[in-house]
Amino acid sequence: MAKTIIRRALQTIPVLLVVVTFTFVLTRMIPGDPAVTMLGPQASPDAIETMREKMGLNEPMLQQYASYVLGVLQGDFGYSYSYNGAVMPIILSRLPSTLMITITGLVLAILVGIPIGVESAVKQNTAFDYIFMVLALVGVSMPIFWLGLMLVLTFSVNLGWLPVMGMGNAAKGAWDVVSHMILPCLCLATIPAATFARITRSSMLESINADYVKALRSRGIKESVVIWKHAFKNALPPIVTVLGIQLAGAFAGAILTETIFSWPGLGTLIVNAVNGRDYALIQGVVLFSAVVFVFVNLVVDIVYMIINPKVSYEGGAR
Structure with missing residues (x-):
């Protein structure tokens, strides 16, 4: 297993390199001059040129790319003007807020989705299953941005039950924070x-149609006991795989949810960052998200091998 984990970890290096390259190229394709955006349209040409020089935008593209990659390898993700x-400190300062709604939303999804899935399988072809x-x-x-807007319209605008802007203030009590979390977490x-x-x-x-379940019954x-201890245990591998995908997806989906x-x-x-043409910050957030995605998938592979030892990533099933 150790060799498999090391091999999988090494495979993430070219993936992250591709992410860095594509993000670098795409940010340079965003319309507008970052220096003009930063200083405003009334800035003098000399001030704009000085800012471009300060931001390293006057260097050849390949030199900018090489400088950025070397900086990333040294732990320097650039400077946000x-x-x-x-x-990186800016990203880390925002990370807890994103994790707060991402993890809460995912836990809520697990607590609701998995029991419903189990009950639907047990009651196959019944009204419960169909509904x-x-x-x-x-x-x-359902598109997540449409769902978010509908939640805002229903529970904030029409009913006035829940707040819609910001994350609340802990100084005003726990409910102020929780009430601000409800709609984003439901959306995610x-x-x-x-x-x-x-x-x-x-x-x-x-699982429940397998011979061993019939024997247990x-x-x-x-x-x-048959359903949850035996059948559900053997049904876990696909669920764990989807869990990893959904965690990474929820992390990415937070972009739309947080904006709404x-x-x-x-x-x-x-x-x-996109509105401000902040190249370094855009690249940093995308790269950080890619690292999270790759890390989650690596953890899922490890968990999959633990709960299903018959799987061997070295050469298929044992």
Whole structure:
């Protein structure tokens, strides 16, 4: 297993290099001059030229790319002129806010989606199964930005039950923070919950129709024990794989969610960076998100090998 983990970790290096290259090229394709955006349209040509020189934009493109890659290898992700600080500390300062709604939304999705998937498999072809699978299909198909706007319109504008802007203030009490989290977390949890329900149902149907489950039932073992201790355990590998994908997806989906709800996390940070033509900050957030995505997938592979020892990434099934 150790060799497999090392091999998988080494495979992430070219992936991250491709991410760095594409992000670097695409940021340079954004319309507008970062120096003009930073100083304003009324700035003199000399001031703009000085700012471009300060930002390193007068250097040849390949030299800019080489300098950026060398800086990243040394732990230097550049300097954000729009926030007047090093990129990585800015990202790390916003990370807890993003993790707060991402992890909460994912936990909510697990607590709702997996039990529904198990119950739908147990009650296959019943009204419960049909209703919740249709709802799951709707949930998977629903655009996250549309869902966010509908939540705002329903619970904030029409009903006035929940706030919609910002993340609240802990000094005003825990409820102020929690109330600001409800809508963003619901928005982030909907698609993963629907996905978990569908994948869990599909995986559980294979398990509960297996011969060993029939044998356990014939021995008079309690149905809940058969379902949750035996069948669900063998249905876990596909669910774990989807969990890793959904975690990375929820992290990326936070960009839209945070923008809709003005949540001060990485999502709003990168939107502000794009609007401000802050190349270093854009590249830093994208690269950081890519590292999170790759790391999560590596952890999922390790967990998959632990819960399903029959799988060997060296050469297929043992």
